[in-house]
Amino acid sequence: MADFGDSMVKPVKHPNLGIVFYYTGYIVIGMSLFMLLPALASALFREWNVVLGFGIALMSSLSIGMSMVLIGRNTRLNKGKLMWKHGFVVASLSWFILMFLCAIPYMLSGHMNSLLDATFDVMSGFTTTGVFLLQDLDHVSVGLNLWRHMLTFIGGQGMVVLALSFLVREMAGAYKFYVGEGKDVTLVPNVRGTTQIIWIISMVYLTIGTFILFINGILIGLNPTNAFLHGLYIFMAGWSTGGFAPNLQNIMYYHSFSYEVVSILFFVLGSMNFGLHYAIIKGKKMEFLKNIEMQSFILSSFVASAIASVALAKSGLYTDAISLFRRVVFNIVSANTTTGFGSVFARQFILEWGPLGMMAITIVMLIGGSACSTAGGFKGLRVGIVVKGFFADMRKLLSSERRVKVEKYHHIKDMILDDAIVRSAGTIILLYIVLFTGATLLGAYYGYPVVDSMFEAASVSGNVGLSVGITATTMPSAMKVYYIIAMYMGRLEFLSVFALIGVMAQGVKSWFKKSSV
Amino acid sequence: MKRLKLDFHQIFKDAAGYTAELGWMVLYTLALFLLTWLISVIPW
Amino acid sequence: MVQKIIGIIFLFGLLILPVNAETRKINDLVENAKALDYQTVTIQAEAIGEILERGEYAWVNVNDQSNAIGVFVPIEEAEKIKFFGDYFHQGDTLLITGVLYNACKEHGGELDIHAKTITVVSVGQRLDKPINSQKTLIFVGFAFLASILGVYFYQVAKPKRIRDASNEEIDE
Numbered sequence: 001m002a003d004f005g006d007s008m009v010k011p012v013k014h015p016n017l018g019i020v021f022y023y024t025g026y027i028v029i030g031m032s033l034f035m036l037l038p039a040l041a042s043a044l045f046r047e048w049n050v051v052l053g054f055g056i057a058l059m060s061s062l063s064i065g066m067s068m069v070l071i072g073r074n075t076r077l078n079k080g081k082l083m084w085k086h087g088f089v090v091a092s093l094s095w096f097i098l099m100f101l102c103a104i105p106y107m108l109s110g111h112m113n114s115l116l117d118a119t120f121d122v123m124s125g126f127t128t129t130g131v132f133l134l135q136d137l138d139h140v141s142v143g144l145n146l147w148r149h150m151l152t153f154i155g156g157q158g159m160v161v162l163a164l165s166f167l168v169r170e171m172a173g174a175y176k177f178y179v180g181e182g183k184d185v186t187l188v189p190n191v192r193g194t195t196q197i198i199w200i201i202s203m204v205y206l207t208i209g210t211f212i213l214f215i216n217g218i219l220i221g222l223n224p225t226n227a228f229l230h231g232l233y234i235f236m237a238g239w240s241t242g243g244f245a246p247n248l249q250n251i252m253y254y255h256s257f258s259y260e261v262v263s264i265l266f267f268v269l270g271s272m273n274f275g276l277h278y279a280i281i282k283g284k285k286m287e288f289l290k291n292i293e294m295q296s297f298i299l300s301s302f303v304a305s306a307i308a309s310v311a312l313a314k315s316g317l318y319t320d321a322i323s324l325f326r327r328v329v330f331n332i333v334s335a336n337t338t339t340g341f342g343s344v345f346a347r348q349f350i351l352e353w354g355p356l357g358m359m360a361i362t363i364v365m366l367i368g369g370s371a372c373s374t375a376g377g378f379k380g381l382r383v384g385i386v387v388k389g390f391f392a393d394m395r396k397l398l399s400s401e402r403r404v405k406v407e408k409y410h411h412i413k414d415m416i417l418d419d420a421i422v423r424s425a426g427t428i429i430l431l432y433i434v435l436f437t438g439a440t441l442l443g444a445y446y447g448y449p450v451v452d453s454m455f456e457a458a459s460v461s462g463n464v465g466l467s468v469g470i471t472a473t474t475m476p477s478a479m480k481v482y483y484i485i486a487m488y489m490g491r492l493e494f495l496s497v498f499a500l501i502g503v504m505a506q507g508v509k510s511w512f513k514k515s516s517v
Numbered sequence: 518m519k520r521l522k523l524d525f526h527q528i529f530k531d532a533a534g535y536t537a538e539l540g541w542m543v544l545y546t547l548a549l550f551l552l553t554w555l556i557s558v559i560p561w
Numbered sequence: 562m563v564q565k566i567i568g569i570i571f572l573f574g575l576l577i578l579p580v581n582a583e584t585r586k587i588n589d590l591v592e593n594a595k596a597l598d599y600q601t602v603t604i605q606a607e608a609i610g611e612i613l614e615r616g617e618y619a620w621v622n623v624n625d626q627s628n629a630i631g632v633f634v635p636i637e638e639a640e641k642i643k644f645f646g647d648y649f650h651q652g653d654t655l656l657i658t659g660v661l662y663n664a665c666k667e668h669g670g671e672l673d674i675h676a677k678t679i680t681v682v683s684v685g686q687r688l689d690k691p692i693n694s695q696k697t698l699i700f701v702g703f704a705f706l707a708s709i710l711g712v713y714f715y716q717v718a719k720p721k722r723i724r725d726a727s728n729e730e731i732d733e
Contacts, residue, residue: 047648052696059703066707066714073717108696138609138624141648204528204535221613221620247610247622248629255613255620255631257669265542280541281534288541298545302552309553314561317663321550321557323670329553345591345628345672352595 016503018072019086020093023177025068027094027163028101032061034154035147038105042143050143053108061101087176088499091160092492096500098159099123099484102151109144111135113473116480123484125151126159127491128374130243130340130465133473133480137248142229145246149233152242155491156270156374157202158183165195182493184371185275185412198274201281202239209235209266213259220256230254238263239270241374243340243465251330251341257322260330263341271297271337271369273381275412292388292409293370296380300367301336304360305329311356328357331466336364338376340465350452350468358451365458365466366436376463376490378432381411382425389422431494435486436461446476460486588627590661594672598663602674604630605682608653609646612639621679623655632657632674633667644685651688656680 039054102125103118112118117133124131125148134140134148154162160181164174174191178184187194210231217227230246237244247253251260276294279287288294309324318324330343349358368377392407399405407417415421436457443453448470456470460483471483489497584603606625613620619639621632624646634657646652659676662668 045648047690048692049690049696052693052700055700056696056703059700059707063703063707063710066710070710070714070717138629138646139648200528208535208539221611221615223611226611248624249622249631252631252671253610253622253629255615255668255671255673261546264546265539268545269538269542277538280538281531283534285534285537285541288538302549305549306552306556309556310561313556313559318670319557320666320670321554323664323666324557325550325553326669327664327671329549333549343671347591348594348672351592 015075015081016086018075019082020072020089020503021068022072022075023086023090024094024097025065025070025072027090027159028065028068028097029062030163030166031094031098031154031159032058032065032101034150035061035105037150038143038147041146042141045142047141047143050105050109050141053105054143054147056108057101057104060104064097064101082173082176084176084179085499085503087173087178087180088496089180089503090177091180091182092488092496092500094159095126095488095492099126102126102147105144105147106134109141111137111140111144116477117473120480120484121148122151123487124465125242125244126155127463127487128152128156128240128242128338128376128465129460129463129487129491130237131460131467131471131483132244133471133475135473137246140246145229145233148244149236149242149246152240152244153202153206153236156240156242157198161195161198164191165199180492180496180499182491182496183274185273187275187278197278201274201277205239205266205269206232206235209239209262212262216256216258216262217254220254220259222254234259234263235266238267238339238341239374241267241270241337241339241369241376241463243334243342245341251343252345257326260326260341260343264330264333267337267339267341268333271339271373271375273370273373273412276370279412287412290410292384292411293380296367296384296387297336297370300364300380300383301333304336304364305332307360308332308353308357311354311360312352315352315354317352332361332364335361335459335464335466336367337369338365338462338464340459342466346467346469349455349466350449355451358455361466362455362458365455365462365464366432368462368464376461378429378462382429385409385417385422385425386429388417389425392417428493432461432490435489439482439486442479442482443470446479457486461490463487463490584656586627587623587625587630590630590674591628591672594661594663597661600661601658602661603656603658604674605654605656606630607646607651607685608642608644608655611645612636612642614639621655623657630674631671632659632676632679634659634676634679638676638679641679641681643681644687646685649688649690651685653681653685654683656682 035054035058039051039058042050042054099119099122102122103115106112106118106121107115111134113135121132121134158181160177161183164178178191187197213231213234214227217231218224222230233246245251245253251263273293276287276291308328312318312328313324318327327344334341366377367383368379369375371379371381388407388409408414409417439457439460440453443456444450452468452470455468459466584605587604587606590597590602604625606623608621609624610622614636617636618633619636621634621639621642622629623632642653644650644652657674657676657679659674661674663672664670665673
């Protein structure tokens with residue numbers, strides 16, 4: 001960095017605040033610009049009031065974003081001092097502010113009963129959960145429906161990831177922002193390159209997926225416009241493992257086995273780690289089977305599917321392979337990948353699945369998908385690590401003490417299974433369990449049956465999106481708030497949110513200290 | 518814009534890779550269906 | 562005496578008649594799907610989306626504000642429907658009497674209704690969506706604010722771009 005004399009450097013009063021505001025501001029601006037797409041779509045369909053709604057949201061969000069950058073502009077001179085806490089706080093703060101800004105179009109649509117409901121839906125979108133409080137989904141505008149699905153598509157990749165991919169040149173400290181949003185895999189040695197590759201892969205599949213679903217849509221009787229729009233929506237919701245759908249019936253709207261199968265292909269694909277995508281695309285085809293997360297996922301999805309299928313076959317409700325596959329296996333895999341597309345009515349889980357089936361689906365919701373993907377839950381990687389760690393410990397105990405074996409696991413490349421890794425995996429799993437337990441207890445407190453509560457809690461903590469009916473606009477506000485926090489923490493994997501709370505607490509503490517002096 | 522042209526080239530070169538991924542998905546789904554079919558034929 | 566007997570037989574007849582003339586809510590059907598499996602039920606709901614043709618039959622998706630469900634009907638019946646619910650339309654209100662299946666074997670286990678006929682109780686309509694003047698005003702206001710901020714932002718946040726061309730890179 002060149003020296004440009006003291007006269008040009010303004011003393012920065014609150015450097016941390018400045019840094020955070022500067023970068024958060026840019027992320028807010030970036031996300032706001034996306035509002036142009038639904039605005040354009042609405043204009044195309046002549047939904048003028050919706051165009052105005054997005055216009056208002058765009059202009060106000062841009063104003064806020066620009067103001068934030070302006071407040072923090074002196075930070076440009078201090079960019080080298082970017083610390084981990086800045087990365088985490090920027091990620092969680094952007095998500096928090098955008099939760100309100102992206103709710104503006106929802107509020108202006110008339111489909112929401114309250115601001116709380118609107119922010120709930122936005123957070124559900126960002127975190128690719130998929131539960132929603134929006135009313136009258138079957139009469140929603142094209143603009144708003146596009147927006148809902150876009151929120152999961154962008155949120156799945158990550159708003160920070162999106163912003164980083166637009167960097168003009170590699171930025172020192174970019175990795176700290178990247179990790180702040182819950183990712184850590186680097187496909188190429190620089191973050192900018194990595195985030196761009198993530199977006200390229202997503203856009204390639206967006207094109208392929210929308211096209212396949214479009215053709216499928218035409219074949220099942222959708223008119224061309226809807227075949228395209230629904231193809232786009234379902235792809236975005238599937239790939240992002242969000243689980244939103246353009247109609248209330250979710251995937252049942254289509255009454256189509258082929259549509260369901262195609263969606264499985266894309267949502268399982270979407271639940272995969274981007275590092276794995278990159279490896280396979282670049283030629284290492286067998287990585288799919290070597291990877292610890294895929295092994296964990298294949299095992300959990302097969303075992304849970306088997307258990308649930310047996311349970312439902314025994315009950316006599318579904319006796320043929322196709323019904324079992326469409327109504328049981330589809331939902332298990334949807335749950336395991338934390339997608340949340342549902343091929344049965346919400347209440348059917350409670351009324352028909354029985355204790356065995358419910359246990360199978362609840363557990364796979366908690367296990368979740370792969371790390372560094374759009375999926376939620378503990379993550380297959382952690383479960384794999386903890387399980388392997390357990391067996392490694394057993395081996396150590398039982399073998400002769402002279403042998404020192406280095407335990408390994410394969411995740412893109414061979415990695416050493418050391419105590420620190422097992423402990424950190426275990427800690428995060430524990431945090432998820434605490435989050436999940438809290439949600440269950442809260443539901444029970446408000447009078448919901450425990451089994452129902454557990455299902456909904458797992459769904460929300462793991463960013464799944466299947467519901468047994470608890471999530472509704474009539475739900476107690478305290479539960480809505482808890483669920484928002486659970487979805488947020490679950491997606492950002494705790495650290496960023498803790499960092500944000502920590503920094504805010506520090507700020508409050510120092511403010512108190514100042515005023516008491 | 519220049520960057521975009523290069524990307525298209527790269528994407529087509531990677532076509533085999535994308536196909537491989539989709540192939541794995543189809544295999545996974547077929548295997549799952551086979552499992553389901555096996556369960557459906559057993560008289561519980 | 563004879564009148565009394567006829568009266569009793571008549572009342573008895575009323576009792577054994579299918580009581581399903583009562584219109585139910587879709588949510589009730591889902592909630593009681595097991596009990597109502599293979600039973601004839603009646604619902605009154607709005608047609609939404611579009612019909613999905615399946616040869617000589619078609620799917621009509623309907624929503625009665627409690628929930629939404631798919632109704633499988635002969636295609637001629639589906640073609641009776643004029644309006645389907647979406648952003649711009651209130652769909653036709655349909656009275657449907659059909660058989661409820663908890664896990665329809667024909668449709669891969671779907672919870673659906675198979676109806677032989679549907680009755681259009683009231684025709685839907687195109688909804689008027691006049692441009693909201695309040696929203697227009699608010700939009701103009703924020704656009705103005707954003708423009709002013711934008712000018713300032715461009716001057717303050719972007720000058721290094723301009724300097725790039727003429728000077729060497731000082732910052733970054």
